[in-house]
Amino acid sequence: MRALVWHGKEDIRCDTLTDPEIEQPRDAIVKVTSCAICGSDLHLFHNFIPAMLPGDIMGHEMMGEVVEVGPEAKHKLKVGDRVVVPFTIICGECDQCKRGNFSVCEATNRKKYLADKVFGHPTAGLFGYTHLTGGYPGGQAEYLRVPFADATHIKVPDGIPDEKVLFLGDIFPTGWQAAVQCDIQPTDTVAIWGCGPVGQMAIRSAVLLGAKQVIAIDHLPDRLEMAEAGGAVTINFDEESVVERLNELTGGLGPEKCIDAIGMEAHVSPSMPDTVYDRAKQMLGAESDRPHVLREMIYVCRPAGVISIPGVYGGLVDKFPMGQLMNKGLTIRTGQTHVNRWTDDLLRRIEEGQIDPSFVITHTVSLEEGPEMYKVFRDKQDSCIKVVLKP
Amino acid sequence: MTYSISNIARSKGDPKVLHSGPSSLGAADRMARALGWFSIGLGLAELIAAERITRALGMEGKETLVRAYGVRELGHGIVSLSPDKHLGLWSRVAGDGLDIATLMTAMRHDNPKRDNVGIALAAVLGVTLLDIIGAQGVTARHRRPSSQLRSYRDRTGFPRGVQAARGAARDFKVPPDMRAAPALAAVSDRATQEKAQEKARPH
Ligand SMILES: [Zn+2]
Ligand SMILES: [Zn+2]
Helix, strand or coil: CEEEEEEECCEEEEEEECCCCCCCCCCEEEEEEEEEECCCHHHHHCCCCCCCCCCEECCCCEEEEEEEECHHHCCCCCCCCEEEECCEECCCCCHHHHHCCHHHCCCCCCCHHHHHHHHCCCCCEEECCCHHHCCECCCCECEEEECCCCCCCEECCCCCCHHHHHHHHCHHHHHHHHHHCCCCCCCCEEEEECCCHHHHHHHHHHHHCCCCEEEEEECCHHHHHHHHHCCCEEEECCCCCHHHHHHHHCCCCCCCEEEECCCCECCCCCCCHHHHHHHHHHHCCCCCCECHHHHHHHHHCCCCCEEEECCCCCCCCCCCCHHHHHHCCCEEEECCCCHHHHHHHHHHHHHCCCCCHHHHCCEEEEHHHHHHHHHHHHCCHHHCCCEEEEC | CHHHHHHHHCCCCCCCEEECCCECCCHHHHHHHHHHHHHHHHHHHHHHCHHHHHHHHCCCCCHHHHHHHHHHHHHHHHHHCCCCHHHHHHHHHHHHHHHHHHHHHCCCCCCCCHHHHHHHHHHHHHHHHHHHHHHHHHHHHHCCCHHHCCCCCCCCCCCCCHHHHCCCCCCCCCCHHHCCCCCHHHHHHHHHHHHHHHHHCCC
8 A cells, every 4th residue: 555654854755565454353444535634743744753763654634434344343333434533542441531531541552661651651542643652553544554443433424525524533623622621711812822723723613612702823824814714813923922912902911711733843933032042952952842832821821821732742841931830820731632522522513514624624635745745734835734635 | 774674663464665655855855964964974073183184284273163163063964954954054055155264264375285275175165066056955945935825715614604603612511621710700609609598598
């Protein structure tokens, strides 16, 4: 089969590989009909989370048709079923899964010894996202083996196009959880840093959940335009001060709820000196993540507010304003998304026409064009916001 | 072939690479990478063998300067190998200028190693040309032209429009583990109510 394979920093290739095979009784094989490049794939593209090995298949947002089912998954899946595959691999039986904390499932990370060393305790196995989370081959491929497939799937009905349901596997529930964990009240202003795919989903989620005001922060005019289309007030940080403008829009009080949809690779600009400092330290290996957004959020957030972090961080940050965080009594909520906790409800909202997540797709290409699209997406060329691949 | 070595990290049923296809690295990116490693190599040489270099060029006494250039060269290399490689390559071009100016000072008639300096100058000029080609190449490949923006004004994501979408999911119940502390007013309201109930209750 063909798949997009990581070979090193900024080196992703469309390779020919052996087909995946059923290994465990709960496995299933899915023929991928659509998959996407996620913003968090760019951290791997840049090798900022250094636990990838040459030959690893990328991709954690995919859907398709079940073509083979292991004996212990047959009670839930059959050949021909149409499924979206969540990026988190879940057993459905452990303590964490029972509580709905699927992204920290205790049974599915097959490289527990690595995760134990780095995180203290393992988190769930993830598709195509380094050997810290199991080293499972990803879904930017023609075929995908889904471990624990009887639990790790979202069934979707026929007759609804791939594009509308594909993002149930990651960015839609990720944006949704980011907003949900803000516990949005009708009086709340929700400020969202980053208008990439997750930011766009978080904006729509905050609007649906009834925020008084949703404010989106970025500097790319096309992305800000898409944010505005979704009902957000926008701030272009190249043109105005984020802190001043946020205070202005909230009567000097600051936003009650802040969402970081950027993560470890904040934009670097001489107008924000801390970003240059972080970039230099990162290049020298003295800091792994660039936390400019966290600093700004903690500074501007209304006291007793909530900081929600769906953006991916990999390791250590520097100059973290613990004093502001503590004295203002802020609540931080973060984590990889507990995808299956939300998907039944979100699928219903898509079917009922409350939202259509396909709005975010700007490019649809074949798998062969995938490597070049990584570059286009990273460089934000051609107004690229979300790439869908058709294997 | 590193991918075949890393296959030891894969299980039996994991796909394994048979042959490689087109890469996301363009020719300009590969050139940047080569120049980046060249910088690292040269920088290390300048740091470790500063005496040899000054002797070969008849520039005895300038060892500290050569070592400082070595550190600078390492910096060019690190940035050229990073995703911000265009900055790295343009900084290399600037560094080449500095190298040329420094070598020119050694082109004196009384320098017995004048020939060596000439060879070094020719080499630096050649590398400068490569650096300029490389820097222009990566800049062009990764530039984001601001003139070709697409319009996303109609991408609401809400089939019934934004106005209908506002609060449409208020039926959603935030799970208890994700609730924020209630507003102060709500807390004190509840306390007042509870107190009133307490008083109304017969003792
Ligand atoms: Zn993702
Ligand atoms: Zn579990």
